[in-house]
Each structure stands twice: as structure tokens, then as C-alpha cells.
Amino acid sequence: MMKKAEVVIIPSPGVGHLVSTLEFAKLLINRNNRLRITILVIKLPHTTETEIYTKSLPNSNSLNIINLPECSLPTNSNLGSAMNAILEAQKQNVKQVVADLITEREDGVLAAFIFVMFCTNIIDVARELSVPAFVFFTSGVAFLGLNLHIHTLFERDNIDSTQLIQLTELAIPSFANSVPTKSLPSSVLHKEYESFFMNYAKGIKNADGIIVNSFEELESYAIHSFFSHPGLAGLPVYPVGPILNPEPTTKGVVDSDDIIQWLNDQPHSSVVFICFRSRGYMDEEQVNEIALAIENSGAHFVWSLRKPPPKGTMVEPSDYTLSDLGSVLPVGFLDRMAKIGRVIGWAPQAQILAHQATGGFVSHCGWNSILESIYFGVPVATWPLFADQQTNAFQLVGEL
Template sequence: MANPVAELVFIPIPGVGHIMSTIEMAKVLINHDERLSITVLLINPPYSAFALTTYIKSLANKVMEMERIRFIQLPQDKTPPNFDGKAPMTSFNDYINSYTKNVRNVVADIISRPDSNPVVGFVLDIFCISMIDVADEFNIPSYVFFTSNAAFLGFKVYIETLLVQNQDVIALSNSNGEMVIPTFMKPVPTNVFPGVYQIQEGLDFLMHSVRKLKQVKAIMVNTFMELETHAVKSLSSDSTLPPVYPVGPILNLDGVAGKTDKSDVINWLDGQPTSSVVFLCFGSMGCFTEVQVKEIAYALEKSNHRFIWSLRQPPQSEKSFEVLPGDYDDPAVVLPEGFLERTAETGKVIGWAPQVSLLGHEAVGGFVTHCGWNSVLESLWFGVPTATWPMYAEQQMNGFEMVVELGLAAEIKLEYKNNVFNPEDDMVIVTAEEIERGIRRVMEDKDLRGKVKEMSKKSRETVIEGGSSYNSVNSMVQEFISNIT
């Protein structure tokens, strides 16, 4: 094997969905061309998240495990930014920027080593976009790996255009209207806009990040042409943007191997009929009040469908960035009396879920999801139709795209928004009737199931040699190699 000749520096943010898909993107590039090597710079999470912190430390220790990928855990500032009195977006941005000098030091060290390969690019998460300035100091080109979808990227770009035109985006976002956005074929209701972009602080950050985005050499998006044809073509025709490459689906499918460990939940699934189980899972930050938990339980009983429910306990602190949801010692404390006994044969209530292993199991026939983009792509890969229950960030727009734009999902409640750090703030309760209706549709609608199966086939074809995403990755590799001077 030839020695690598080009080095890339990846900088993901310390969020589960972002960091895992970034590492998978690195693996795809490495597997695509042996002339590349990658250094991933790991930022510590600014909140108490034992699982994520442990995961990051485990990566930092994998010096030899992944050929041509190495991980460097960046040292944390002795005096981290003060979050008190600041809005979450500003706090998080300040936190990421506090790592700038550490990134500068690591890159300087890489370049100064006599045996080092030329650094041909920074590959940045959209939330690390300020690191472009560090890359510029070293005359290294920057790229973005956008971990969400093309339609949402287009939303951010369009909103920045409106801000430049001095339009009152806050008034538009908080109205009960619709907006025509170039990357969507259908008008988008303003009530599915992310809450953070309905306040000035969020819009300021959006404007900053899109302006920086326009300075990079190319944007890789975790999507595929066959899924988001209109959105990708729309972005590609925008002369203000760098070239856009759909490179997905980029997935961490290692969890499928977990089927062999025969955990209790897998053992139980092995005994269920094909496509008979609905799986409910709401991501690393998804949790509900006791009132809402009971509504879900009532819906599951009334639907008469088998189920696996990943039920998480809300954070035990009201401070943002303090802790994430955890598992209940005894979920019976929030469930209707007798629920566990009545559903002992037909369902399982668990804590954290091995999501990929469960979606890949033939007994799972439907997925009630928070619409995180990784979860959407995983469900499409395995051909499991989704019922959408978005909570935060861009998930409402993901849900809208899947249900209304693409017809690939059933709706539970698209405009639902959840304060993930303090669910008690949420006054909207999704009723058992709404939940049951979504479960029945996702489990019983044959047309929906057929469309999802067809998209599953396309998602697998696009990443193999000759597929559209495979070709996009090839174009990116040629771009990186051409930066060697």
C-alpha cells in the first residue's frame, strides 16, 4: 500500500449525532482512497454527558485501531467561558471558539513534524465554522461536512438572504403563515421553523455561519441525490454558494453487529413476527413529562401493536449544558398503573436503545422518531417507515420534509417543540388519539411501506461504485489531492 500523501483535519462538535456521522464520513474518505490520512480533533462536551465523554475518550485511545485515522483530544481551557446569563446558542458558540488556540497549536505541531504529510484541508462542522480563520492562518483550504439535509441547508441560506435584505425575519417566523423556500417544493409552515431562528440571537448566529459557509471550497451534505433531488439541484444552482456534494447516507452501522450479542431486547424481537413491532425512540436528548408519558402508554395499548419503547428520564438539573436524559431505575413510576403487567407479552419498555440494531431487525415494522437526521437516514436504509414526532433543532423541518414534501413518513405532530433541558416548560400535550393514529398509519399503510422500501433500495445503491454519492465522494477526494503543492 502506498503511504498516505494528504492529511485532512476534521473538527466535529461534541454532540452524539454530529461526532458519530463525522467519524463515519472520515472512514468513507479513507476507504475510498489510500492516499488520504485524517486527524480528528475532539472537543470535550460543555455539559455532563458521561456516555459522550466516555465515547470521546475511547476514540482518543484508538491510535492504532483505525488505519489512517487518528484522534487527538484537545485540552480544555482552565477557565472555560462563563455561561451564566447567556442564551444557549451564544454560550455554545463561545465554548467552541474557546478551543481556537488549542486547534492552532495542534495544527502547527502537525505541520512542523519532519515526517508529516501536507495538510490539504480542514473539514468543519457548521457549528465549528469559525475555525476557518485558523485554517486561513496556515493557508489551508476549508470544507464543511453538513450533518443534516440539503433542504435545511437551503433554509439557512435563504433566511440569511432575507436578513441581508433587512426583512423582519422574527415577525415572519413567529407568524402563522407559510414561506416559499427554494430548496422545498412546497411552502413551508413557519410553525416548523426551529425555535432558535425565531429569536435574534439565533438569527445572528445563522447569519454569521452562512457568511462563513460561503468562504469554504466545498460543502459535503449527508444526503443523497435520489432522496433530495430538488433540494440538491436548488443548492447547486445558487451562485453564491461553494459546490455542494451529496455524499450520504453516512451511517454508523456497527451497531447492527449487536444483533449477535443476544441482549434481552434482541432475544424478545427474535420471537416476534416480521414487521410486527413498532419501535419508539427519541434520540439522546428526547424525554417527556409524566403526563405525556401516560398518553404514549395509552396509545400503545389502544393500538394493539407490539412495541419497544425507549423511555428516558428528564435531566435532573434545570441548567442548560448540565446533564442529559438518563434511564429510569423503575419506569413504572411514570407509567399508568398496571401498564407493564398488561403489556408484558406484547411490549418492552427499555432505557437507552441500540437503535441501529433494532431498526435492522426484521421484526421491527415501524419507527416513532424525533426526526434527527441520522435517525431518518437509518430508518430509510433499513426500509422501516417512520411516524414523525420532532422535538428540537431542525427536527420539525425534517419531519415536514419527510411527511409533506417527500411522502415518506406518517405524521404524529409536526409542530411539536420540546424544551429538552426542562420538559416541564412544555404545555402542549400530544394526545393518545394523535399518537395512536400515527402508530396505526406507520404500521398498516401499505403504500407508505412500499415507498420507503423503494427509497431504501436507492439509499444502498447510491453509495456503491457508480452510485451518485460514491461519485460525489470521488470528486471530493480528487479535490483534496489536488491541494497538494
């Protein structure tokens, strides 16, 4: 009997990382029937959207999903220190689950760990077991190069975030043009994120290989920099994208059929899709301004509008109730727009982008969203909010 090669994948907390991780896992299994993959899901407190994706997966002997026990967040902590604390607390859970897997699976051999992006400080577990450790980077190659270069500046040249923020722009090997400092992610600009950033970037450099959700035709300059620039050359980078579902479905998602049916009745390429994904939201004043702009434009639209979490919490945005929507939007907006648009909560984004009625995409520029918009051929108006989104938007507009 041929033994299975067991691969353990640990996605970073958050739906954006989980979506591409699941698609990546399915691709691996389809390419090699000797693989058996276990995905260890780290859930942030008070989040439910990960279940939309994990529950829709078919039962399979080759793909196993295990939800790790939830860890409580430290009080009064910023996102960086909270993530550090969560990942540190999950190390023991990962060790226990993997030990159980090794004991239970007599027909398998633990072959590799794959740590998704921010989980690289759990690489210690792989090293203790003398198992290869790979990183799956769910953003682009240019952004990967940016992180590694800034880590080098911090570590080798003793530059820190307070010095970085004083610069107007920064030359980065993986970008053809200098990147405006205001487009850099907050993780490298704010002192309170520094220890988290240094841990995660160091982990990437220590991996046995870096798998990136991108492709050479899109990021040829960035990919070439990993062969030509002395600071990056030698790091084993594998662009294997675009990893997405080309035939998206919305099994288990409430009201998605209604939106698709409405799109079916719209003219070809006539609808503007406005979506800031699972963690994107606006305050009431901004929502009101967007609504006025939509109404004045006269464009047909689908607007995924999310309710902000309570201030000072790390809870994910949620959906508005119908009565809440009426109070946050201009008076009578929903009635006046009934024939030309839809305001919804959580959106089946890939399915909407794939629809022939969709002609434009107002996007926060998360990397998954960029890849989906390119794959389905929908032009993007960039509206970045946080994380890698400012840098991604600069790359889209200034480089690509």
C-alpha cells in the first residue's frame, strides 16, 4: 500500500487568506493523488464567515479541515501584538493536532508544513519535527519583495518605522518605480506593529520555499528581481497563480441567487460592483457620500455595504438589517434606486465579477480581488483601505 504524503497547511486568520488557501489545497490534491492535506484553521473571536467556505467543501479523504480552539484576545492590544499573542498561543494546539495526526495515520508520512503568510512564527513547530516548511504568500511577488527589503533595512541598517515615515518615497527592488511612503502598509510604518512585522518577515526568509499566488505575465519585473537583485537572489520563490475558482459558486450563502437573478436582467457590462470585501467598511458620513455619488451617476450598481464593528474591537464587520440600512443611507435612497441597483451585505464577489452584466469594480485592492478582476476582465477603480491594499493599488495604477 502506497503511503500518503501528509501536508499540514496553516492559514493566517481571516477569510481572504482562507479562500486562496482552500483553492490551493484543492489544486495540490488534484495534481497528486499521493497527497493528503490537513488545514488547521485559526479563527479570530466573533467571526463566522470562515464557515461559509469550509462547510461548502465536499467530504474527502484527501482534504481534512480542523478548527483549532479559539484563543481569547489580550485586552487593549493593537492588531500587531494581538496577532503575535494569538499565533504564539496556537503553537501548542498545532503541536498537539499534528502529534495526533502522526499517531492516527499509519498509512501516511508527515511530508511538509505550509504556513500562510502571517503564520510564519509557527515555523518552529516544523523545525522541531525536522519537516520542510514552506510559506504560501497570498499577496503578490512585488509586495513580497517589499516586505523582505524593509525587513533587511530594519535589521541590517538599523532603520525603523519612525525614520521610514519621514521619507517621501522608497526604492524597492521588486518595484520598477519608487514607492510613495504613504502607500506602504501600516505594519512597517507604525512602531507598535514592528515586532509582529519583524517576526513574520524573518519567518519568510527562513522558509524552505515561498509559494506565491501570482504569475509571471502579471508581475514579470518583480519576479525577475528575485533572480537579479543581490538582496533577493537565492530565495526560492514559486509563482503558482492565479489561484482562484474560475467557476465560482455560492453554496450556502444567503440571498446570492436573488443578486444573480437581478444581474441576469441587466444589460451587458452595465453594472458597477462596489465591494470592500469581508473586513472593509465605511463610517456613516462616507456611506452617505457614496450613496449620493451613486445616485448622481445614474449607473446600475451592486453595493456590498458592511456595518462597522464596535469601536475598539477586532470583531469583523457584519451585515446591516433592513431597518439599519434605512437609517444609514439617505432618506428614500433604497426606494429611488430600486430599479437600477441593489444594496447587499456580504457579497459572492467572484460570482458577481464573473457575470457578464458587471462592467466595473470599485475595489479595496485586496490581492484576491485584484486576481479575480483580472481573470474575469473587469476594470478596477482603486479604493484601498489598509494592509497591503495601498501598495497593491499603487502597483495596479503606477506599474501595471
